[in-house]
Amino acid sequence: MQGVGTKCHSYDLFRDIYNEFKEKDVIAGLYNFDQLVYMIIDLELVKNILVRDFNYFFNRKMYVNEEGEPLTGHLFSLRARRKFNFFKERGIPYVEPSFPLGNFQGVGSKYHSFDVFRDIYDKLKGKDVIAGVYSFTQPVYLIMDVELVKNVLIRDFNTFINRGGFVNEKDEPLTGHLFSLKDDKWRFLRNKLSPAFTSGKMKAMYYTISDKGKDYVDLVDNVLKEGKAINIKEITNCYTVDVVASVAFGMESNTMKGEHPELLNIFKELFGPDGTSFLKFFFLNAFPNFSKTIKLRVFSKDISDFFINVISRNIENREKTNDNRQDFLNMLIQLKNKGSIDGEFSTENRKITLNDALAQAFVFYFASADASSTTISFALAELAHHSEIQERLRTEILEKTKGKENDEISYETLQEMTYLGQVVNETLRMYTMGSILLRQANEDYKIPNSKHVIPKGADVFVPMIGLHFDDRYWKNPYKFDPERFTPEEIAKRPNHVYLPFGDGMRNCIGMRYALLTVKFALATILRNFKVTPNPKMKYPIKFNPKNPLMEPDGGFWLNIERI
Numbered sequence: 421m422q423g424v425g426t427k428c429h430s431y432d433l434f435r436d437i438y439n440e441f442k443e444k445d446v447i448a449g450l451y452n453f454d455q456l457v458y459m460i461i462d463l464e465l466v467k468n469i470l471v472r473d474f475n476y477f478f479n480r481k482m483y484v485n486e487e488g489e490p491l492t493g494h495l496f497s498l499r500a501r502r503k504f505n506f507f508k509e510r511g512i513p514y515v516e517p518s519f520p521l522g523n524f525q526g527v528g529s530k531y532h533s534f535d536v537f538r539d540i541y542d543k544l545k546g547k548d549v550i551a552g553v554y555s556f557t558q559p560v561y562l563i564m565d566v567e568l569v570k571n572v573l574i575r576d577f578n579t580f581i582n583r584g585g586f587v588n589e590k591d592e593p594l595t596g597h598l599f600s601l602k603d604d605k606w607r608f609l610r611n612k613l614s615p616a617f618t619s620g621k622m623k624a625m626y627y628t629i630s631d632k633g634k635d636y637v638d639l640v641d642n643v644l645k646e647g648k649a650i651n652i653k654e655i656t657n658c659y660t661v662d663v664v665a666s667v668a669f670g671m672e673s674n675t676m677k678g679e680h681p682e683l684l685n686i687f688k689e690l691f692g693p694d695g696t697s698f699l700k701f702f703f704l705n706a707f708p709n710f711s712k713t714i715k716l717r718v719f720s721k722d723i724s725d726f727f728i729n730v731i732s733r734n735i736e737n738r739e740k741t742n743d744n745r746q747d748f749l750n751m752l753i754q755l756k757n758k759g760s761i762d763g764e765f766s767t768e769n770r771k772i773t774l775n776d777a778l779a780q781a782f783v784f785y786f787a788s789a790d791a792s793s794t795t796i797s798f799a800l801a802e803l804a805h806h807s808e809i810q811e812r813l814r815t816e817i818l819e820k821t822k823g824k825e826n827d828e829i830s831y832e833t834l835q836e837m838t839y840l841g842q843v844v845n846e847t848l849r850m851y852t853m854g855s856i857l858l859r860q861a862n863e864d865y866k867i868p869n870s871k872h873v874i875p876k877g878a879d880v881f882v883p884m885i886g887l888h889f890d891d892r893y894w895k896n897p898y899k900f901d902p903e904r905f906t907p908e909e910i911a912k913r914p915n916h917v918y919l920p921f922g923d924g925m926r927n928c929i930g931m932r933y934a935l936l937t938v939k940f941a942l943a944t945i946l947r948n949f950k951v952t953p954n955p956k957m958k959y960p961i962k963f964n965p966k967n968p969l970m971e972p973d974g975g976f977w978l979n980i981e982r983i
């Protein structure tokens with residue numbers, strides 16, 4: 421802005437800047453004093469900002485001080501307030517929002533989204549079959565009735581087939597994965613990939629998990645020898661990264677032996693408390709058109725290039741050497757070259773592309789590495805605080821493995837450990853990955869036996885965390901109690917109140933693999949070590965509001981001793 425007000429008029433300056441940049445890119449950058457400002461150059465983007473994506477740009481940055489200077493209060497936030505009437509006008513229960521974050525005031529600073537969703541659900545439950553929340557100024561429907569949960573996830577699946585995830589396959593091939601894909605492309609890939617996750621295939625791939633058991637135990641032993649305090653999550657991250665790199669990329673990463681530290685650095689970048697990539701992932705989902713136009717990326721170029729190089733190189737090597745390892749990467753190669761997985765029936769032989777394969781290998785990493793290690797860590801934290809449950813579980817593990825070759829924890833032995841299953845189920849009730857399941861209505865949806873309609877295009881949340889703590893279904897819901905998952909107790913509860921892996925055709929495709937990874941890790945640790953509370957970790961667990969993922973405030977500190 422040099423010279424404005426002395427040598428030139430701002431009018432001329434802006435025209436000159438525009439002319440200079442008009443053919444260079446869709447946006448340009450200016451500095452207003454030391455403030456970075458975007459100039460919108462592209463006409464399509466002008467339309468998005470002024471009209472189509474108005475919700476995200478409805479404020480002008482202006483000084484307002486309604487108390488001290490009432491005249492500055494003019495039209496400020498009037499539009500937002502009008503938007504906040506959406507549910508009131510429709511007679512749908514809601515929690516009073518506030519400007520500008522709607523119902524998410526304080527999320528990320530004072531509160532964790534997990535607690536906020538649980539709180540909203542508790543305030544609204546029992547009032548109607550649906551309720552409303554405001555995500556920023558955007559109205560979102562909450563499904564409050566178990567029968568309606570079933571309709572949205574299963575019966576009327578065709579109306580709610582999509583999540584509204586961000587996909588930009590052209591500029592960022594890794595975004596073309598199953599979690600975010602929509603409509604026909606999603607159907608095509610889900611049909612192609614489902615045979616890779618049958619129980620037969622899980623049994624064949626089990627060695628990719630059990631192979632890593634010894635390294636996991638050695639790593640804990642080494643940390644114990646060093647006499648350092650144990651952050652169980654940090655150790656377990658290495659285990660899950662090694663498992664997933666092996667099964668999805670065909671890479672022996674050996675982070676548990678100190679090799680390939682770059683994989684752990686990337687893990688921290690994606691999932692750590694400063695996990696900007698992860699936050700950006702949600703931002704892009706919320707602002708898809710704007711993000712595409714300005715070519716915003718979900719993952720930094722370095723992260724994308726790293727994964728694309730590693731996976732492509734391993735695909736190439738496998739193809740050259742005809743290596744027939746039984747893992748996910750090999751099944752992707754078969755789908756790319758033949759259109760079907762060996763030994764599996766397929767109704768159509770259309771092949772997947774190399775980019776499809778890269779994105780699916782990547783989502784295996786993205787969806788599983790942190791979710792599995794978080795589940796293992798929360799289970800161990802609860803077991804440390806419930807010694808009687810820990811002892812009972814250890815007795816089961818020792819009994820079932822006794823007399824087995826090398827005391828091996830085989831695939832079949834793991835299936836026989838029913839109490840282990842109960843402990844894992846209870847862990848996933850209390851510590852679900854994400855508080856909600858996301859869906860989007862692709863047509864107006866008249867709710868059966870209700871006056872309400874969910875309009876086409878509306879975002880819908882199934883309040884997984886609310887249901888998991890609803891005292892109408894779970895007695896004493898804040899207590900860790902694996903007895904809730906005996907067959908008799910399960911039979912007493914309605915279906916669809918327990919959804920740690922979602923439900924319906926868009927449920928978690930990796931559920932079986934995830935459960936094997938988690939159960940194997942717990943059986944391995946508890947057979948060798950005893951875990952007890954460490955004063956550095958507060959209990960009952962409070963979540964770190966700054967981490968969008970679930971992490972106890974202060975970290976996962978436990979005392980561990982050899983048995």
Ligand code: HEM
Nearest residue numbers: 598599784787788791853920921922923926927928930934
């Ligand atoms: C403890 C570990 C895990 C948990 C708690 C978990 C949980 C979930 C949940 C809640 C969903 C959404 C389901 C819905 O909307 O109905 C989901 C989707 C998904 N998960 Fe997992 N997951 C885990 C591990 C894995 C693993 C190991 C994979 C590996 C392939 C995986 C791949 C996916 C994919 C691809 C989707 C999207 C499926 C689709 O839209 O078709 N997850 N997961």
